[in-house]
Every structure is written in C-alpha cells, then in structure tokens.
Amino acid sequence: MELRFTPEEVAFREEVRAFIRDKLPADTRERMRLGHKPTKQDTITWQRILNAKGWAAYSWPKEHGGPGWSAIQRMIFLEENLMAPAPELLSFNITMLGPVLVEFGTEAQKRHFLPRAANLDDWWCQGFSEPGAGSDLASLRTAAVREGDHYVVNGQKIWTSTAHNADWCFCLVRTDPRAAKRQEGISFLLIDLRTPGIEVRPIISIDGSHHLNEVFFTDVRVPAENLVGEENRGWSVAKYLLGNERTGIARLGTSKAAVRRAKEVAREVRTRGRPLIEDRGFRTRVAQLEVDMKALEITQLRVVSAFAKSGGKKPDPLSSVLKIKGTELLQASSELVMDVGGPLAMPAWQQELAALANEPAPVPDWAPAMAPAYLMLRAASIYGGTNEIQKNILNKAVLGL
Amino acid sequence: MELRFTPEEVAFREEVRAFIRDKLPADTRERMRLGHKPTKQDTITWQRILNAKGWAAYSWPKEHGGPGWSAIQRMIFLEENLMAPAPELLSFNITMLGPVLVEFGTEAQKRHFLPRAANLDDWWCQGFSEPGAGSDLASLRTAAVREGDHYVVNGQKIWTSTAHNADWCFCLVRTDPRAAKRQEGISFLLIDLRTPGIEVRPIISIDGSHHLNEVFFTDVRVPAENLVGEENRGWSVAKYLLGNERTGIARLGTSKAAVRRAKEVAREVRTRGRPLIEDRGFRTRVAQLEVDMKALEITQLRVVSAFAKSGGKKPDPLSSVLKIKGTELLQASSELVMDVGGPLAMPAWQQELAALANEPAPVPDWAPAMAPAYLMLRAASIYGGTNEIQKNILNKAVLGL
Amino acid sequence: MDFDLTDDQRLLTDSVTRLLADQYGFEQRKSLLKTPMGWSERLWSQYAELGLLGLPVPEEYGGFGGGPVDVMLLMQAFGRHLVLEPYLASVVLGGTAVRLAGDDAQREEILSGLAAGETKLAFAHGERQSRYDLTDVLTTATPDGGAYRLEGAKSVVLHGDCADRLVVSARTAGGRDEAEGISLFLVDAEAPGLARRGYALRDGTRAAELSLSNVPATLLGERDAALPVIERVVEAGIAATAAEVIGAMEAMQAMTLDYLKTRQQFGRPIGDNQALQHRAAEMLVAMEQGRSMAMLAAMMVEEPDAGERARNIARAKVGVGQAGRFVSQNAVQLHGGIGMTEEYAIGHFFRRVMVIEHLFGDTAYHLDRLADEVE
C-alpha cells in the first residue's frame, strides 16, 4: 500500500495543468473564472484543442484514439480540467457514446462516428428519459417500428440536455411492445436530429437557463444501420453505458473551484464590518468543506484504483458513494458561493446584462454567477439516478439489505 | 391570537420558581447542579414536598388531588422543575398510573392507590416491554391465567426502568392467547413486586448506571381486584396511557439546563489559550441550540394549547414533533456538555469516586457528570417509540402517506 | 398565550384566501411575471379596497390599526400564492419607517395615501458594498435650505422601480460603520437627479438600483439618529417575510405530498417509499419549527425591550431560514426533474425562499450576531 502519488503521476498533473494554463482561450477562461457556464462554442473549441493533443477521448482504448492513460491519470486529467475551470468534455460523446460504440458498434459505425465524436464534429445528446418514466427507465414507450431498411420512430423524450445544441441523439426505443419483460424489446438507435419529424422544445430551468428539452418524434425515419447492438437488446447497451467507468462522477474539481471562488469573493465583500474571509463562521464552513473534499478525493482514488484493478470490468458499487458525496459537495459548495454573494446574488442579472448596450454594468463582475450554480445543481442529486436510488443500490449491492 | 404569556402565567412561573428555589433540599440541588442523577431518596423527598404543596399530581383532576391548572400552567411547572434542575416527578406514578386509574380504576383502586402514588408512598414501574417485542408492543407474551380470585402470571418483562426501586408494577399481560387479534386478549394488571415468584435482574446501561431491569414472573399470584378495566380490554387502557397528555414529552427544561451547564463549565476550561466560552465555534453551537430550543418552546406551547382546546380528548399527532425535536435537543445539548468536558469527561469517575474515602477527588467537581447524560440520552430517541416510529406516526396521522 | 384567531383575523384570512384562490392561480401569476411591471395594479386596488394596504396603518390615518399578528396572517397567505405586489416594500418597510419616524404631517399625508392605495413606498437603505451591515452607509446628505440634497447610490431596493415615494437613508454625520450620523429622508420618485434601474430578482419580484445625484430630499425623523428606526424597519421585514416563508412552505409541503401520492414509479406511487415518507415527516417537523419562529417574530415586533426584540427576531430569522432551506431543497428533490423547471410551481417557491433568506441578513449573519450574545 502506497498512498502517495508517484513522481510520474505528480509530473503528469503538472503537464496537464500547464497545458490548460497555456492553451485555454482567454475569453473562455475569464467567463469560467467568474462562474459562468461555457458557451456552446467554448465547449467545441476547447474539446478540439484537447483532441488535437490526443486527450479528448481520454477514456477510449488507444486503437480508437484514446491516450492510453491509467485510471489515476484519467482522474487527474478530469480533475485538473474541472478545477481550472475549463469547459468539460461533452460527456455524451466521450463517456457515453464512445465506449458504447467501441463495445457494440459495427465497424462502419466506429469508423464514422468515433473520430467525429472525439472532435465534437457531432454534438450528441441522450434520449433515454420519458415523461412519467424518471428513475424507472424501463417503462419507456417511444416506439420504433421496422419498415424495410428503416425504423419509424414515434414518441417523446424529456430532460434531454443540450438537445437544442445537438446534431445527433442516441435513443432507447421500444421495438417489441409484446416482450415478456419490460427490459426486453428495447433497442438502442442513433438518430440524426435533422431528420424530418423531430421537434425540440426548450425546458427552462429554475436558474433561467435553457439546458433541457423535450424532444418529439413523429414518424421519424431512421436508417436500420443506425441500430447499435442487436434489435431488442438495447437494455444491455444502456446498462453498459450507465455502468461504465464513472471516474468523473463526483465532479470534485467543480466543488474545489467553487470553494476557491467563494474564498476569492469573500475577500471582496464585508460582513459585520470586516472582510467576509475573516469571519470565523465562514472560515469554519470552508474548513469543513475542505475536509470533506479531501476525504472524497481519497475515496475517489480508492474506487478508481479498484476499478482499474478489476480490469475495468465491474463497476464498483462504491461509485454510488462518489455520486452521493460528490453531489452533496457540489450542492454545499455552490450554496457557499451563493451565500457569499448575498443580496447582490439575488437579482436575475443575466437578463439585465443581456439588455445592456454600452452602459456600465449595475453590479460587480462577480455577482451574476453567484446563484445560478446553486439553483442548477439542485438537479445534481436528481439526475443519473437520484441520491435515494443510489442508497438503494448500496443497500442491494453492498449491504445485502 | 395572543402570543405572549398573560401576566397571570408570568406570575405563576415566578411562584413555581420561587418555591423550588426555597424548598429544594440543598444537597439535592447541588447534586443536580453538577449534572448528577438524583438519588432514589432525592426523588422521594422532593415529590413529597411538592405533594404537600398540592402540586405533585399536577395533571390529575381536582377531585383526585390535582391542582386544577391549565395546560400552560402544567407546562410551566414541568419546565421550571426540569430547569432548576430538580428531580422529576416519578412519571410512572403521576402521568401514567394516575390518569389510568382516574379513567378506568374501581373506586377502591382510586381510593387506595391514588394518594399513595401522589405521595410516592408506592414507587411504580411499567411492565410493558418484553424481549423480542420492542416497538411492537402487541406481540407481548407474558401470560396471566385466572384461577379463582387470582391471576397467575408467568413471563418476562424487559427494559423495566427503576424496577429495582419500585414497590409496584403496572403490567400488560395476555389473558386470552386465542383472541382473534393480537391487540385483544390483553389485560392491565397491578402487581405488588413483593409477591413471591418475582425476580428483578439489573441491566447495566452504557453509562455504567443501573436504571433498567429484567423482571421475571414465575407463578406469581395477583389478586383479581388488581385488574384495571375489563379483562381482555387492557389494550385500550394502554393506548389511553400512551396517548395521554404529553406535556412533558420534549423535556425541554433538561436541554435548557444542559446548555446552561455547558456555558458555566466553558468559563472554567480553556481551548487554544483562552476560555472555551470565548471560542466562536462554541458560541455559535450554543446560539444554534438556543434557536432550536426557542422554536421547540413555542411549538410545545402550540401543541399544549391545541390539546387543551380539544378538551384534552385527542392527543395531537404533532406531539410526535415534540418527541423528535425534543430528543434531538436532549442529545445535542448533552453532546455539547460532553464536548465541553473534553478529556476530563472520559474517565469513569463514578467508580473511582465511590472508592475514595477522605482523599481529595482527582478531578474538578464538574468533570464526573459531563459524559453520563450523553451516554444515557442515546436512549431518548429509542424509548417511548423510536424517532423512526414517530415519523411513521406523522406520515400516517398527519401526512396521509 | 392564545393561539386562536380573533373574529376579525378569521375574517381577514378568509377574505384574502378567497381573493387569492380566485385571482392568483399559478398560470395567472405567470402572466403577471411577463408584464413589464411584474405585478398587478388591479389587484393592488383590490387590496386597498379590502383594507389590506392599511392593515398595519393606525386608524387615524385611514388604516385598520392592525398589529404584527394580522400582518403575519396576511403575509402567510401571500406566501402560499407567491404574491408579487409590493406589499413588503411599500406597506411593511416603507410604512413602518414613516409610521415610526414621520412627524404628524408626514404620517397623515403618506400613510393615508398608502392605505388608500394612492401612494407606493420603497425603503432604500442597502448599498452596493453594505451587504447586511445596517451601519454601512456611504450615501451622504447635505443641508440645503430647510431640506437636503442626497448623493450616492442604493442597491437592491425592493420594488424601488415602482414606488412613488422613497425612504432613503444617508449620512448626515460620521463615517462608514458608525452607528451615529445616519438619517432618513423622503425622496419623490420624480425628483431630479434620481435615476432608477429596475430589474427582476431571481424569484420574479422587482427591485432597483438607485443612483442619487444632488437629489432634493426631506428629513424623515430625527437627524443623525435613524439607526434604531432602520433596525425596527428591518425587524418588521424579517417578521413579515418569515410569515411569507411559512406560507410558501405550506404550499410546497402540500404539493410534495400530492406528488408523492400520485406520481407512479416502478408501478406504485413513489410515496410508498418509506425513505421518502420519512423525508416528508422531517419536512413537516422543520416547517412546524419554522412556523413557531415566525410566530415568535410576530410576537416580538412590538416588544419594547430592544435587546430582547433584536435577539428573538434574529433567532426567528435563523430558524425560518434553516427551515425554509430544508423544506424547499427537499421539495425540489422529491419532485425530481420537474421541480427544476420554470414551468412548475415548486421552483418558484424555492427561489422565493432563497431570495428571502438573503434579505435583511442571512442565516449565518444572524447566527453570528446571536453568538456575540451568548453568556
């Protein structure tokens, strides 16, 4: 047992950090430093820079364009990217579609889609959730009926993140409504969002942003060659996708960046006649978060190492611990940021600022981004299996209850 | 709606406080001030003093010796007694047996037992729990078989608080093992603990104290006139007893006394080079407890008032809120006291001190009592229906879930 | 000690409840949000007709002469429907300032107009740099004949965009953070030199940034000694918003219970999950503790002992803030994805509770004040 990073790992971290420092475009950097979300173009540009370096498809096998890193290296890379903070790699492309195609895709699918996914030439989104389904994924009802060399798709998806930015969508569809079990009769289809019959409607989130969508399919014709895996066996594909390496699940780098940001702004604002950074309650809250983040950092290393040791075959049920603690920390750190912002974080500045021309902004530059993450991250304990579901998983898979 | 105490209520509180200040024996006062439990004799003496004043049977109807107070007065009285802190009235006698006999007892039972219970001439204990029953009270198995003018009792009770101090025990026993429902066929019996065939065995608690017992009944002959209510209808008697006015359920006065004690000792001990009372973390923890205690104080007033308004007929399901928050505060405040005690709270001083003759105690006088309450009060969220059961009650009775 | 409503109070809540049930459905509210003003003049007039605008105004000025408990009941009803009209800003904050500090003529003129629905007030005290510190005032006032001229800026002034008259604090003496030397002024919304930039807060209610450049103003109350009045205005605001949070929690709890009972997953209502049931019970416990604290705040608004009043209102702010955070976060969580959307009511309640927590000092701020007082 050696609990310190090897010199090679330390050097790797330094290399990643230096690369991000040197190559992240200045305007993106500034937006993200202030806590704003990256624009669509920020994400595309940055992923292409990383892809040119050979780092974008960080978790794929070398023969499909991956860098051939160890699990610890992957973790270090993701964490540095989040901590910078730099735009995240589009997870639909990199951690979801990519590994699925590597495992289940035809040669043609691999050849066509993988390089384009790595380079974000295609922006993918995920069509799993449906109205009324929620955590009960297998109850999905969107139907795909085979007609000659096409499937004809009818139905509705919901909570489809970034569908309005996306070119393609990988979907779960029901191809056999008479299957004995609900998990059978589901297929995994790649759908070009420019196909006629698709309508994307925005869902506005409580932070005022447009991130989620409803996607409606009306007689959408999808070429049969866009089926991944076998017909009616899409559930295995989806399970593989969801059970995949979840190195990044804790998103610890985002929490670290948030705490760092809170401390920066706490030097600028005052409470009770002195800088907030000198307030004992604030300092104690930060110290506690730093304790919890340190613990999670090590837990994450343990899970990642164990996963790598297992040959990457079996997802560690302890990754539910990462999800639970990771989202708790995302929420607690964004809550800290909001509280530091105080009254100036309460106006919905984004609308106001958008309306301004050359007038001076009515607000310090740090203020607009102090609350949105708090609002948006309430979803962190909901998506990807609610934290309640994660506890059920721990009960079943670890505790035997 | 008038949310302040009336002048009469304020004057009443003053009267109670003055009485306790003047009449509580000095040695009892000092023991309790230091956080020790009252001795058996402390409890008896104090209850008799209160009884002489007409206050011991504080919740009984006037014709049975009660003082005729309003619900608010009863609450004030209990709180002042706990806050003093003075020994609690023996709840088995006052809040359990008394009201049960008033409601269900025969004239002879009332005449004989009520005055003796008020004056603590008889020390009562409660024989409800059995091994394996726990919160599932109705699964009890101790059997009472009618033989002529006696019942013959066989079985075992557990968690019987103060049975080793007690003269009498009110018990639930199974008189009809063939009843259709488990709740039927149970009777409520008064048992003289000096009857042959009874054995009381101590259960030592994790604070090292002897408070709980197992009680074994082997062919114990109980006169049939000691049956309360009808045979096989004991469940209604028990439900009445458990659903009775629960003015004191939150035991807020004990939490208040603990926080006060913690602050006192925090002036004597140091942390990081200064008195603990000046430590911001300590002060904030106290401030938070004082917020929560204030909220509970008002919640308690609301529940007590609503109960009084209802004519005392229907126990307010919100009394589960009092139980949950009350025990959380009992635990949090005793935890604070323990933490203030620090390393000097860790030795099991009581054994050591008992072994000393005239030597000086190897410890400040505040130290021995800093940890036992923390240990003992872990039970507060277990007895009287665990806090988990209380949440079930809220779900059923209030939320309709 | 008496928790029953008087007949008048029952009448008040009944009529308000009826009005809001009728006029303040979620969809109706959403269309109000889309208007430039962000609230309804028509409803404001109805509030005036019902006597709500004069509720805490003394009877001699055409008010109802109601007390803090009446305001609590009203704000609680407003909280259940997320009422958007400037009641807090105008009646509670502005009205309290004028009532406490104004001379007879000022009270007569302004409070009568307020009760009649003819005058809307705003309370402009906070500044860009002041966060929650009531003594952090940089705006200055210079005597100018019998009146004054104000110079400076005010930040996040609740409903400052629509007010007809503004109560503005400014330094007539002393430096930043000094308790002495702050005065209150009345400023006309149309006064030269006053620029207002209105905007929406994250919960859809309105606020404004004010910039004041040589703005003519009239003294309101005693010169240099306005801090005690400002404190009482803030205390009244805390008590009123505490009640509003209770109403919001009631609404969230009801919606959540309904959702738990009707939303199906894995073939049964999600409310069959005991873990979610217990969460709902914990929300209930938090809500009831919060309710008690809102009552405490109402009870204390008129308490003559300033220390006792300040201490207990700070406690109420902490208790209600914590309850509101717990209940609103869990209401979203138990709703899942739909709770995260603009289209669904839960997120609106969530944001109202969030905004209220960050008005008049947040939980940490008041807990720190209370920590000062531990003895």
Next chain:
Amino acid sequence: MDFDLTDDQRLLTDSVTRLLADQYGFEQRKSLLKTPMGWSERLWSQYAELGLLGLPVPEEYGGFGGGPVDVMLLMQAFGRHLVLEPYLASVVLGGTAVRLAGDDAQREEILSGLAAGETKLAFAHGERQSRYDLTDVLTTATPDGGAYRLEGAKSVVLHGDCADRLVVSARTAGGRDEAEGISLFLVDAEAPGLARRGYALRDGTRAAELSLSNVPATLLGERDAALPVIERVVEAGIAATAAEVIGAMEAMQAMTLDYLKTRQQFGRPIGDNQALQHRAAEMLVAMEQGRSMAMLAAMMVEEPDAGERARNIARAKVGVGQAGRFVSQNAVQLHGGIGMTEEYAIGHFFRRVMVIEHLFGDTAYHLDRLADEVE
C-alpha cells in the same frame, strides 16, 4: 498511488486477525475488563512474539522497521476487537517519543525493551488544566546535577498505571502557553516522589493521574525544544486511533447489518424498513469517507513538510471524528434498547469511539485550527 497490501502487510493482518478471532471474543474481553489491570499480560507477550510491539521500531533496535501503514493495519484490527492492551500508549505514543527524541543509548535501551515486550511506556503530557492545548504545560523541571527534578501533575495519562517508564513533559523555561521551553523527560515508574492513581476510562481502557513531587528524571531530547516532538507524537496518536476507529466502525456496521437482517418486528426483519436501509447506506458512506481520512493520516505521519502534515492530520481527525460519531450513534439507534446495555458489544464500541474523539483534540478543536489556515 497503490491501495494493495504488500505480502508482508497481508501476512501481518492475517496473523493478527487470526489471533484476535481466537483470543478476543467479546466475552473474553469482558473478563479482561474485570481484572484489576484491565488487559492481558499473556496477550502482550504474544504480541511481542508476533513482532507487533516492535512493528514501528527500527530494525537496529530489534524492531520490524514498519511504517505508518503497517501501524494503520494493526490498529484497524485492534479496533475491530476493542483491544485493551496498552499498544497506543506504549508503542505508538511512548515509542514515537523515544524514537524521535532519544539519543542512541536511550533508543537502544528503551526501544529494544519495548519491542521485546519487556518495557512498557506511557506518554505523560496532558495536565488537568490543559485540555487539548499542547503548549499548556505547568509541570516544571529543575536541573539537579546531570539530571532533573520534576514537580507538578499529569492528567489522563493513557495506561499510565502500568507503564515501566514514563515520557513526561515539563517546563524548563517559559510560561504557560509558550511554545518554547518545554522539554521531555524519562521517568522511572518506581521513581521516588511519583504517585500514580490508575482508573478506567469510559471505554474500559486504563489511564492514570500522576502527581510528581521532586521526581528524578533524565532529559529526553533537546532541552526547551520538545514541542515539535510532542506534536509528532500526537500526530502519530491521531493516525493510530483514526485507524482504530475504522476497525470499530467496521465492526459496528457488520453488527448493525446483522441485527437489521435478523431482528423481527411486526412480523418481518426490521431491515425491511427502507428508512433504516437508507440509514445503513448513510453509515456506509460515512465509514468509507472516514476510512479515506484514516488513510490520509497514515500517509501523512512521515510527511516532512510540517505544515502539510499538521493540516492533513487535523483534517483526518475531523473527518474520522465526524464519521465515528455518526456511525456509532446510529449503530446504537438501530439496535434499539439492547444497544444501550453494558452486556452488548455495540455500546462498548460506541464508547471507544467517544473516548478516541476526545483524545488529542476533539473535532471542534481541529476544525478551529483548520479555520485558522483558510486562505
């Protein structure tokens, strides 16, 4: 970064696990508790034979030359069985002090005896008034020829009643709270003027009050400059007890799961209650987070950067303290009444975790130190 055990480490844990499974059943332990000494000389010899007493002792003194990870593994196993022998006091605290501060002769003599099971040590630093402050030393040392005389008292000295040699801190210069001027001394258990009053802590382990009246003593390490050594001894103690808490949590979690699965209520195992299942999952999460922190402490014990070392060990103390409190409180809660009794193991684990939290600075103490460092 490598979380696998080496072959030696696997051998170590296997042999210790076997020994304890065989010799340290709960009933066996209970009989030990009833003996006057409160632990087993016989087992102590077995530990010596297995090389456990020399585990962290350098090989040149007959030890195994093991590192903090080895100690972590051993203490974790000890924690699972609530081992009563004076390993922490003697090997970890006393041994570390002698190893870091002793000259060659002292190390040779004492560490060899320690490894062989012939010498037991104790670390007498805390005083009645010092609570957790390492610089709060009032005991004084006066030079007396080549040696010293000690005057004062030491409080809650772990296993101070059975030690053969005591490492005692005293002031050779400076006043209360000063970092400079503290020195360490070796005191023989039989030294004239030394009085020891032994007693049990609430978890059954032993400690003692020492009174020192003109007690002859030998300097251990540099005069006036012992604080850095004392800090490292305490850090080693924190790391060792952190591992012990992990073992205790593992045992509690296993017992609790077993209880949830077997205990019937209302006709089914109580573990069918989802609310209790989720609690168990939360205990697991806390335990795993605590385990990570115990690893961090082990990783940091030998870290050369003193600031980095102190900061991370303080974090570990906080993290393990909170995890231990949560897991042990809930283990009692889920056991119900039986968890509250002396007869049942859970309560013993509960108390061990409680005592450990209050050694070497409690959670609040270390969190406050960390708050100092926020930047």
